[in-house]
Amino acid sequence: MTVKRMDNVGIVVEDLDAAIEFFRELGLELEGRAPIEGAWADGVTGLPGMRVEIAMMRTPDGHGRLELSRFLAPPVVGDHRMAPVNALGYLRVMFAVEDLDDTLARLGPYGAEVVGEVVRYRDVYRLCYIRGPEGILIGLAQELRKPAAG
Numbered sequence: 001m002t003v004k005r006m007d008n009v010g011i012v013v014e015d016l017d018a019a020i021e022f023f024r025e026l027g028l029e030l031e032g033r034a035p036i037e038g039a040w041a042d043g044v045t046g047l048p049g050m051r052v053e054i055a056m057m058r059t060p061d062g063h064g065r066l067e068l069s070r071f072l073a074p075p076v077v078g079d080h081r082m083a084p085v086n087a088l089g090y091l092r093v094m095f096a097v098e099d100l101d102d103t104l105a106r107l108g109p110y111g112a113e114v115v116g117e118v119v120r121y122r123d124v125y126r127l128c129y130i131r132g133p134e135g136i137l138i139g140l141a142q143e144l145r146k147p148a149a150g
Helices: 016-026 039-045 100-110
Strands: 009-012 029-037 051-058 065-073 093-097 119-121 125-131 137-143
Touching (some): 016 051, 016 065, 100 125
16 A cells, blocks of 8 residues: 555635634634744745745544645735636545534634535435635534445
């Protein structure tokens, strides 16, 4: 086996504080926040003079992490936040939640909006996509029952 685990998913944002608060309300915990710069950072990203502030958010089960980044230099070159669900490239992060309706109600004051509608997939999940801070696409899924072993 080559991969041990998926360590984190990275999302670039303009307002790091607002993104942290949104994901805290979703249930993630702030693991740490730090500035990143220097020769090693330039080397790994391929961006000379890179300066970024990151916040690492951890899921309650301790297995998943989300790295939120606010670039100070160089300037951001692209903006994919409002891309539709069928856009090429990285698109969304999906979170399992205990109560979808409660989660949507709690995230509403933070600007979350349902993209289409809340749907039911058989008797297994209720799920939806939302636009979170800065239009980031996030999937939410409430497990209704454990799927049968196949």
